[in-house]
Amino acid sequence: MQISYENFEDVHLASSVSENILALRTLLGNTMDLNVMDIEINGVPCALITIENMVSASAMSELIFRPMMGLEGGEADTHEKIMDFITSRSLMTAERIMVYTFGETVLQLFSGFALIFVEGENTAAALGIQGYDKKSISSPTSENNVMGSQEAFAEVIRTNISLIRRRIKHPALRFEMTQTGKLSNTDVCIAYIRGKADEKMLAEIRRRISSIKLDSVFGAGYIRPFLEDDAAKRLFSEIGVTERPDKLCASLIEGRIAVLVDGTPFIMICPYTFAQYFSSMDDYASKSFFAWFLKFIRYFAFLLATAFPGIYLAAVNYNPEMLNMKLLANLSASEKTTILPLFSELIIIMLLLEIMREASIRLPSAVGTAMSIAGGLIIGDSAVKSGIISSPLLIIVGVTATASFVLPSFNQQTTALRLAFIMAGGFAGFFGITVCTVMSVANVCSQSFSNVVFTAPASPLIKDQLPNAFGRKSFMRMARDDTKMSDLTSPETPRRSGGR
Amino acid sequence: MKSISAYQFAGAMIVVRILALALYIPSEGENPVVTALALPILALAKYALLALTIRAYEKQTFTRGAAVCSAILAGALLISICGAFSQSVETVYPDRFSRLGITAVFFIIGAYVASMGAAGTVRTAGIFLFAAAIFSATLLFQTRGSMLTDRITLYSPSPLRDLESALRNLTAYSADVFIFAMMLPYVRSSPKKAAGIYLTADVLIWLVFAMAYAAIMGRLYPRSGYSFFAIAYCTQGLLIDRADGIFFCVVSAAAIIVCALLTGILKNAMKYVFTSIRSDEKTYLSAAGVLTAAAISLSGFGIELSKYAGVLAAAVWIALAVYALTGIFSRKYRAAKNTEAEKEGE
Numbered sequence: 001m002q003i004s005y006e007n008f009e010d011v012h013l014a015s016s017v018s019e020n021i022l023a024l025r026t027l028l029g030n031t032m033d034l035n036v037m038d039i040e041i042n043g044v045p046c047a048l049i050t051i052e053n054m055v056s057a058s059a060m061s062e063l064i065f066r067p068m069m070g071l072e073g074g075e076a077d078t079h080e081k082i083m084d085f086i087t088s089r090s091l092m093t094a095e096r097i098m099v100y101t102f103g104e105t106v107l108q109l110f111s112g113f114a115l116i117f118v119e120g121e122n123t124a125a126a127l128g129i130q131g132y133d134k135k136s137i138s139s140p141t142s143e144n145n146v147m148g149s150q151e152a153f154a155e156v157i158r159t160n161i162s163l164i165r166r167r168i169k170h171p172a173l174r175f176e177m178t179q180t181g182k183l184s185n186t187d188v189c190i191a192y193i194r195g196k197a198d199e200k201m202l203a204e205i206r207r208r209i210s211s212i213k214l215d216s217v218f219g220a221g222y223i224r225p226f227l228e229d230d231a232a233k234r235l236f237s238e239i240g241v242t243e244r245p246d247k248l249c250a251s252l253i254e255g256r257i258a259v260l261v262d263g264t265p266f267i268m269i270c271p272y273t274f275a276q277y278f279s280s281m282d283d284y285a286s287k288s289f290f291a292w293f294l295k296f297i298r299y300f301a302f303l304l305a306t307a308f309p310g311i312y313l314a315a316v317n318y319n320p321e322m323l324n325m326k327l328l329a330n331l332s333a334s335e336k337t338t339i340l341p342l343f344s345e346l347i348i349i350m351l352l353l354e355i356m357r358e359a360s361i362r363l364p365s366a367v368g369t370a371m372s373i374a375g376g377l378i379i380g381d382s383a384v385k386s387g388i389i390s391s392p393l394l395i396i397v398g399v400t401a402t403a404s405f406v407l408p409s410f411n412q413q414t415t416a417l418r419l420a421f422i423m424a425g426g427f428a429g430f431f432g433i434t435v436c437t438v439m440s441v442a443n444v445c446s447q448s449f450s451n452v453v454f455t456a457p458a459s460p461l462i463k464d465q466l467p468n469a470f471g472r473k474s475f476m477r478m479a480r481d482d483t484k485m486s487d488l489t490s491p492e493t494p495r496r497s498g499g500r
Numbered sequence: 501m502k503s504i505s506a507y508q509f510a511g512a513m514i515v516v517r518i519l520a521l522a523l524y525i526p527s528e529g530e531n532p533v534v535t536a537l538a539l540p541i542l543a544l545a546k547y548a549l550l551a552l553t554i555r556a557y558e559k560q561t562f563t564r565g566a567a568v569c570s571a572i573l574a575g576a577l578l579i580s581i582c583g584a585f586s587q588s589v590e591t592v593y594p595d596r597f598s599r600l601g602i603t604a605v606f607f608i609i610g611a612y613v614a615s616m617g618a619a620g621t622v623r624t625a626g627i628f629l630f631a632a633a634i635f636s637a638t639l640l641f642q643t644r645g646s647m648l649t650d651r652i653t654l655y656s657p658s659p660l661r662d663l664e665s666a667l668r669n670l671t672a673y674s675a676d677v678f679i680f681a682m683m684l685p686y687v688r689s690s691p692k693k694a695a696g697i698y699l700t701a702d703v704l705i706w707l708v709f710a711m712a713y714a715a716i717m718g719r720l721y722p723r724s725g726y727s728f729f730a731i732a733y734c735t736q737g738l739l740i741d742r743a744d745g746i747f748f749c750v751v752s753a754a755a756i757i758v759c760a761l762l763t764g765i766l767k768n769a770m771k772y773v774f775t776s777i778r779s780d781e782k783t784y785l786s787a788a789g790v791l792t793a794a795a796i797s798l799s800g801f802g803i804e805l806s807k808y809a810g811v812l813a814a815a816v817w818i819a820l821a822v823y824a825l826t827g828i829f830s831r832k833y834r835a836a837k838n839t840e841a842e843k844e845g846e
Contacts, residue, residue, distance in 0.1 A: 318596060319745035428605075429596060430745045431589070434752040435609050441627055442613040442760070446620025459623040 003027050009103030013124060017047050017117045020124075024049065027102060041068060042077040045119040054112040056131025063092050063129060064114060079120030086116060086125045095128025107185055134159070140243050142408050147285035152243045157187050157262035163245040164191060168252065172196070180209060181217035187262035188223065196255040201450040205257055205270055219264040227259070227270060229449060235413055235440060238449040240272030246281055271449035273456050275469035277409055278302070283472045292471030299470075301406035304399060305414040309346055310421025310433055312396055316342060318429030334390040343426040345389045349397050350422065352379070354415065357401075578762045582606040585755045589748075610759030611767075618764055625757045632750045642737045 033052040112130030140152040176190045225231040259268040278298045283291040424432030447454035457465035586602035
């Protein structure tokens with residue numbers, strides 16, 4: 001049997017156990033973690049093949065060895081009877097798949113299945129007895145809540161599927177599994193609720209995932225650009241990401257579609273609107289009036305994090321008459337003590353802020369606290385005392401940094417926009433701020449995903465959905481309304497499906 | 501309502517256009533009786549002409565000749581609006597901005613915004629409409645009448661005549677009817693109803709603008725753009741005094757959006773005419789580059805297109821209408837001839 005990396009997926013299994021084992025060893029390069037156990041049942045040669053540390057030893061002995069050894073001395077004395085026992089007459093494991101090619105064999109082996117070959121059968125039985133080490137369910141790392149669930153998704157896709165299934169106990173919840181990545185063969189699962197999700201959107205997602213030609217897929221970030229429209233040209237993404245099961249299930253019930261990727265706890269939600277980035281599960285645990293207030297705080301924090309330094313720079317340098325006289329006098333006195341112009345101070349301090357932020361992510365948590373104290377207090381205080389920066393500027397930077405932590409999902413966008421606004425305000429005052437704002441808003445307004453406009457429900461105006469964008473609908477009203485994805489679609493937006 | 505309708509589009513266009521045109525410098529010397537009657541007469545004339553254009557458009561496909569006319573008109577209006585805006589900005593802030601720099605930035609940024617598509621541009625206009633309303637309300641709320649007397653000496657001693665002149669010039673030479681006629685192919689709704697709503701709202705908003713203008717200022721000023729700045733300069737708030745910088749942001753945004761809409765029209769027309777150009781981005785950048793060069797060249801020869809925009813717009817519209825009507829009649833004539841030929845063949 002001629003087998004190689006180019007053709008192994010389509011090469012059919014042979015009837016001879018030894019031939020199959022030889023071909024498998026050749027294909028895997030005699031890898032050290034391939035375990036082959038030859039056994040004989042009533043004179044019929046069989047083999048059990050596993051990958052080391054991928055299967056559970058106890059499950060293997062209880063669910064495979066014990067029943068198989070029970071056949072010895074019995075009536076199963078031909079390969080047909082043995083295979084019939086494994087496939088039809090026993091309940092050895094919950095998952096049982098028949099494999100016919102080496103491609104399927106390798107895929108199931110590396111997914112933690114045990115394969116049983118029987119002499120005379122050109123097929124093999126794959127039994128699911130996964131026992132590899134995995135991280136347990138923990139708290140979310142980036143989407144903390146006060147009163148919501150404290151569970152987060154895990155790295156194993158099947159664990160994540162079970163977390164979703166536990167929360168939506170309805171037969172309309174569907175999961176479709178596929179593999180992506182020529183070398184990694186990563187499991188990717190599409191989750192949706194039939195009747196809520198738009199069928200055309202679903203077909204489009206399937207098409208885009210199947211068109212991915214990467215060698216490896218190790219996280220949601222690999223697949224996300226393929227799901228987006230014009231990913232390189234857009235500031236924001238119309239594909240959201242979450243690690244919270246409760247948030248994902250709420251999105252599924254609204255008619256959105258989830259894409260799960262094995263190996264990452266971050267699940268993609270399609271489509272996502274701009275307003276949704278400002279939502280949190282705490283909104284649904286608070287009173288309605290407080291939820292509205294929290295939404296306002298988040299929108300305001302976003303504006304502070306992006307435009308506040310640029311506007312300050314434009315006002316002080318180009319339109320000082322705008323500022324209150326007392327404030328202007330104080331700012332002027334502070335700026336007189338510094339050696340650099342305001343624009344240079346702002347650029348330097350913003351770059352230092354980004355360096356400290358990046359350092360705090362990479363450092364161990366014990367050192368991170370000390371790093372914050374060193375950076376914030378010592379460096380900042382010393383810089384003001386030595387006249388490198390002014391104290392009002394330190395306040396501006398502090399407010400900006402704090403505001404940016406309100407929306408961690410917007411970290412990339414707020415950083416880029418902040419620097420753009422600083423450049424625009426520094427070089428062209430309020431005209432530059434306006435140009436930057438118009439460009440950003442136009443970029444956001446032109447985004448859509450399969451007829452769902454990114455700026456919905458503000459533009460196009462959808463009055464029913466507006467309370468959720470700027471606050472939260474009351475639960476009484478939510479009970480009356482039946483939300484579907486078609487409520488957010490705009491018929492005028494063309495679907496971009498060609499040329500990808 | 502799940503899509504941008506012609507009404508929303510028209511509403512966004514009206515206010516955006518008004519704010520952008522607010523910086524135009526009107527000409528002087530009209531008969532007061534005529535100018536007082538100009539508003540309703542011109543509104544009726546505009547509606548009649550627009551209805552005729554829509555009728556002609558419905559009967560005629562968008563041919564290369566119409567595309568050339570649209571391209572010329574869009575280009576001329578673009579240069580005119582950018583030139584007028586940048587000239588006004590240079591006059592108000594001479595130590596901060598130069599006319600050519602702002603004009604070039606307008607073309608390029610307008611091209612970028614236009615590349616987001618008609619729907620994206622109109623949604624942007626809708627969002628800025630909301631923001632502009634909030635800013636304008638804040639400005640009016642914070643205006644201090646006691647500070648107005650200092651600004652009055654800057655303006656004309658015959659304000660009523662100047663207001664009438666401003667209204668007549670803005671309604672006669674305003675580009676809104678032509679902009680709207682050219683955007684008709686891209687607005688999906690009943691074009692006749694949309695045109696009627698658009699013009700009615702246009703007249704009403706101008707009336708409200710004139711009344712508010714007179715009520716706030718106490719007297720009326722000829723340079724509507726400068727008076728906005730004067731109003732903004734008379735504000736005093738707890739945190740922000742003199743809000744002219746904020747108003748400047750609002751009118752800049754409005755002007756950019758109008759430029760983006762015109763650039764979109766220019767791009768579609770150029771693409772139709774020069775069908776070998778396949779890349780949208782190249783078309784936009786080409787349009788921006790050509791217009792920048794044209795504006796700089798014309799300025800160098802002392803030609804200010806803002807003065808001739810109305811005449812140019814009317815001439816192009818007439819050519820477009822004649823072309824469309826000619827097409828209708830020639831098609832009817834050909835259809836009649838074909839029918840006769842078929843009857844003879846039978």
